[in-house]
Amino acid sequence: xxxxxxxxxxxxxxxxxxxxxxxxxxxxxxxxxxxxxxxxxxxxxxxxxxxxxxxxxxxxxxxxxxxxxxxxxxxxxxxxxxxxxxxxxxxxxxxxxxxxxxxxxxx
Amino acid sequence: xxxxxxxxxxxxxxxxxxxxxxxxxxxxxxxxxxxxxxxxxxxxxxxxxxxxxxxxxxxxxxxxxxxxxxxxxxxxxxxxxxxxxxxxxxxxxxxxxxxxxxxxxxxxxxxxxxxxxxxxxxxxxxxxxxxxxxxxxxxxxxxxxxxxxxxxxxxxxxxxxxxxxxxxxxxxxxxxxxxxxxxxxxxxxxxxxxxxxxxxxxxxxxxxxxxxxxxxxxxxxxxxxxxxxxxxxxxxxxxxxxxxxxxxxxxxxxxxxxxxxxxxxxxxxxxxxxxxxxxxxxxxxxxxxxxxxxxxxxxxxxxxxxxxxxxxxxxxxxxxxxxxxxxxxxxxxxxxxxxxxxxxxxxxxxxxxxxxxxxxxxxxxxxxxxxxxxxxxxxxxxxxxxxxxxxxxxxxxxxxxxxxxxxxxxxxxxxx
Numbered sequence: 001x002x003x004x005x006x007x008x009x010x011x012x013x014x015x016x017x018x019x020x021x022x023x024x025x026x027x028x029x030x031x032x033x034x035x036x037x038x039x040x041x042x043x044x045x046x047x048x049x050x051x052x053x054x055x056x057x058x059x060x061x062x063x064x065x066x067x068x069x070x071x072x073x074x075x076x077x078x079x080x081x082x083x084x085x086x087x088x089x090x091x092x093x094x095x096x097x098x099x100x101x102x103x104x105x106x107x
Numbered sequence: 108x109x110x111x112x113x114x115x116x117x118x119x120x121x122x123x124x125x126x127x128x129x130x131x132x133x134x135x136x137x138x139x140x141x142x143x144x145x146x147x148x149x150x151x152x153x154x155x156x157x158x159x160x161x162x163x164x165x166x167x168x169x170x171x172x173x174x175x176x177x178x179x180x181x182x183x184x185x186x187x188x189x190x191x192x193x194x195x196x197x198x199x200x201x202x203x204x205x206x207x208x209x210x211x212x213x214x215x216x217x218x219x220x221x222x223x224x225x226x227x228x229x230x231x232x233x234x235x236x237x238x239x240x241x242x243x244x245x246x247x248x249x250x251x252x253x254x255x256x257x258x259x260x261x262x263x264x265x266x267x268x269x270x271x272x273x274x275x276x277x278x279x280x281x282x283x284x285x286x287x288x289x290x291x292x293x294x295x296x297x298x299x300x301x302x303x304x305x306x307x308x309x310x311x312x313x314x315x316x317x318x319x320x321x322x323x324x325x326x327x328x329x330x331x332x333x334x335x336x337x338x339x340x341x342x343x344x345x346x347x348x349x350x351x352x353x354x355x356x357x358x359x360x361x362x363x364x365x366x367x368x369x370x371x372x373x374x375x376x377x378x379x380x381x382x383x384x385x386x387x388x389x390x391x392x393x394x395x396x397x398x399x400x401x402x403x404x405x406x407x408x409x410x411x412x413x414x415x416x417x418x419x420x421x422x423x424x425x426x427x428x429x430x431x432x433x434x435x436x437x438x439x440x441x442x443x444x445x446x447x448x449x450x451x452x453x454x455x456x457x458x459x460x461x462x463x464x465x466x467x468x469x470x471x472x473x474x475x476x477x478x479x480x481x482x483x484x485x486x487x488x489x490x491x492x493x494x495x496x497x498x499x500x501x502x503x504x505x506x507x508x509x510x511x512x513x514x515x516x517x518x519x520x521x522x523x
Contacts, residue, residue: 013149015250016121019156023121026160040161070157 001104002041002086004070007096025090033085041072069097079103121152123329124169125248127217128176130224134283136180138227138276145245147179148172170211177209218333221246222340223283225330226290229297232279233272238297239304240265241272247326257323258308259508291339298334299348299403302327306348310355313368313511321359328352346394347403353387354410356380367514372419384414402438405430424454441473445482457489477506481516488523496523 014022030037046067048059061067076082079101086092086099125148132144151172165171212220228241243249243257244265251269255262309323331349334340357380362369391407409430416422431447444467452460464483473479480503487496500520507513 014153015253016125016149016152016248017250017253019152020119020121023156023160026156030160042161043157 001102002072003100005066005098006069029089036074036076036085038075039073043070122248126246127221129245130220131212131217134220138281147176151175173211174209222337226294227281229294232275237268237272238301240268242301244269302331306352313509324356343394343397344401346390347407350387350390350407353383354414357383367511405434424450428454441469457486461486477503
């Protein structure tokens with residue numbers, strides 16, 4: 001399981017050219033590691049709610065410094081391989097973005 | 108920056124869709140809302156980037172982008188409407204149908220909108236430099252930063268020019284569908300001029316990055332092709348411009364090597380793109396209809412002479428001299444005089460070339476440019492007036508706009 005975290009705050013919008021480049025990088029990365037990528041997962045919106053025993057806190061959570069922005073499922077025979085796949089991914093190339101890799105334990 | 112990984116036809120998906128989307132949505136929502144439209148197009152592209160990367164790209168990316176952008180705009184307008192109900196009494200009824208299916212326009216309609224927007228941007232109330240910046244930003248999808256790098260002007264200056272164009276368009280509240288063929292006819296010279304500027308800014312640029320020089324030329328080519336496929340633009344002059352664009356595209360890659368810019372005489376002619384030259388020649392043939400000759404016809408024919416010459420020495424200089432003479436009468440410019448002097452120097456003697464410059468009434472802006480000093484120095488060297496030549500070379504190098512041009516001048520003069 002890969003959890004993508006991004007720093008919140010205003011950043012300059014990418015230009016169409018930047019987006020073309022990013023899209024090309026995504027596609028290249030995906031096709032290179034298609035055996036490792038189980039599920040590209042999805043983006044998580046900043047709207048939502050946090051529920052605990054004291055009640056419900058509604059989003060958006062813009063006041064938080066870091067937001068979980070997406071998730072994705074990888075398969076790899078070791079953590080080392082998973083690290084290598086993620087290190088060259090276009091997502092971590094964006095400044096302010098980090099990806100946490102956690103193994104889903106199976107019984 | 109490389110687009111080599113992008114599948115065929117997708118290399119400029121976002122940038123090329125940008126202009127048609129903006130234009131089609133301006134047609135729908137009006138020029139008054141251009142800021143909202145441009146922001147929304149950008150947001151829907153950012154969304155596309157995420158969603159398309161996570162799953163598969165839709166079969167009709169352009170339709171997808173149109174629909175998503177349309178919904179963004181609608182929701183922004185609704186929010187706005189709630190806040191200022193009174194101001195928006197005359198709302199288009201379609202804005203209120205909440206779940207109405209949005210149909211993206213057909214490809215032909217989108218390029219029609221793009222072209223109408225181009226003609227609107229070329230209105231006489233807007234200066235040529237602002238027309239160019241507006242076209243590059245709103246119709247070609249370049250960012251302010253990218254335009255600043257391509258035109259060698261500051262980002263603040265790009266903003267200023269863009270905002271002037273935008274203000275004028277919004278103030279006059281142009282409606283895309285109200286522009287008539289007569290008006291379009293009147294604005295044709297301005298439209299050509301913007302395309303020509305895109306071509307020359309790209310082709311003559313001293314930018315070290317080939318992709319950057321190339322993409323302005325390719326944008327000129329894309330818009331000129333859309334223009335010639337439209338009833339308004341299907342004219343001999345458009346074909347002449349397309350021919351000129353292709354003659355230049357055929358040679359652009361050989362205009363530089365690792366050492367910098369390369370002079371025409373030193374370019375590797377066997378590397379010129381023969382397919383592009385063939386395309387250019389067929390456009391040139393199509394341009395030979397009607398009974399008027401434009402500067403683009405003449406410039407294309409000069410480019411054709413160079414492209415078809417076996418070598419620099421075997422160039423038919425007498426044709427080029429004649430063409431420059433004609434060009435000066437059709438579109439007087441001291442730059443053409445300068446070029447004619449160089450052609451005469453090749454065809455006759457360097458002395459004859461120099462004589463043309465001595466007799467000319469050269470405006471002060473040209474006399475302050477490196478072009479002027481460089482040509483003068485070159486001809487003086489060849490007439491063995493070395494002392495004057497050295498002086499003028501130094502002036503040219505001092506005034507050169509970039510290190511690349513300085514290097515080129517040094518390289519050129521080192522042969523004497």
